[in-house]
Amino acid sequence: MKILVTGGAGFIGGNFIHYMVNKYPEDEIVNLDLLTYCGNLETLKPVEGKKNYRFIRGDIADRPFIFDLFEKEKFDVVINFAAESHVDRSIEDPAIFVKTNVLGTTTLLDAANAYGVKRFHQVSTDEVYGDLPLDRPDLFFTEDTPIHTSSPYSSAKASADLFTLAYFRTFGTPVTVSRCSNNYGPYQFPEKLIPLMISRALADQKLPVYGEGLNVRDWLHVYDHCTAIDLIVREGKVGEVYNIGGHNERTNMEVVKTILNALGKPESLIEHVTDRKGHDRRYAIDPTKIEKELGWKPVYTFETGIPGTIRWYVDNQDWWKHILSGEYKDYFKKMYGNRLK
């Protein structure tokens, strides 16, 4: 199979490429990424040079480029991770979220239709469901929970998600959609809660917790997200949505204290700062459908997954220090400068 993975220089797409390149040596994995501020080819170092892996730089919203690429490459499967992904940035500048997340996804869908792709998988998010109240721990997001978004990020992701399902209904495009909870693990850009807090704690800098820090997120190790997507693409039913999550709800304060504890740093580093606008209170996934229908089971709980993740950021300080210093942007030039336009 020839598989196009978009956004493969990002956190989850990068982990997915590592997973796929090693698991399926007979498949051809093509990574298409624009290398925006958070695309980092240093993440792909472990697979560079593998016979079944290739990188192409480009924009999923660039229609002529995408159509040329699909015509030339004849992909069997497209898995769309590429997105603007940070809620705080979407509050500052929503327009790029519409361009990449909505226009980019519909451009890929059109190309998938035009060139007969056998499966189009859209990597969506549980944030399309909006949030749950803090005082109703009995409530969970199921695939039938109404879409009810809060932020420009989640609105753009919901739009892409709905377009994907509309292409199935209208054109018969063979799509699947997954809506996953918050991920953690290696190679996450240090603007997101967990890597941000680890990198700042290691430097004895203040840890900015929004509001009281009582908002709840449902944390899944990125490895488990990768196994779920692989399974959905190979065995999921077209036209279907699958929630992905492992019942690992934690308040932000619990997460931050876990990190401080593991690093032997004092809780006095925590600083409560002005809350995020429209801040979602609680996310919580009901994964019954993917467990029952596809037999998916996560390997990690938060307790078993977080120590190795913290250790990874301690052991791989070059990776995130290059990001903080801007050096990671030179890597593309060094590796590809003379080979690509």
Ligand code: NAD
């Ligand atoms: P990320 O921000 O780390 O990576 C996004 C990647 O997309 C980057 O490499 C970036 O360069 C690339 N990209 C951005 N615009 C592009 C464009 N126009 N054309 C081509 N490439 C472009 O994001 P992530 O955390 O890895 O998330 C990946 C996907 O998973 C996103 O679609 C996100 O909505 C979804 N998701 C994320 C989480 C999470 O907890 N991080 C949870 C559920 C779903």
Ligand code: TYD
């Ligand atoms: P984030 O990693 O941005 O993911 P999302 O907003 O998509 O869930 O944030 C996770 C939680 O952590 C969210 O409730 C906001 C909170 N948060 C902070 O308290 N401080 C921070 O500096 C950041 C980035 C997030």
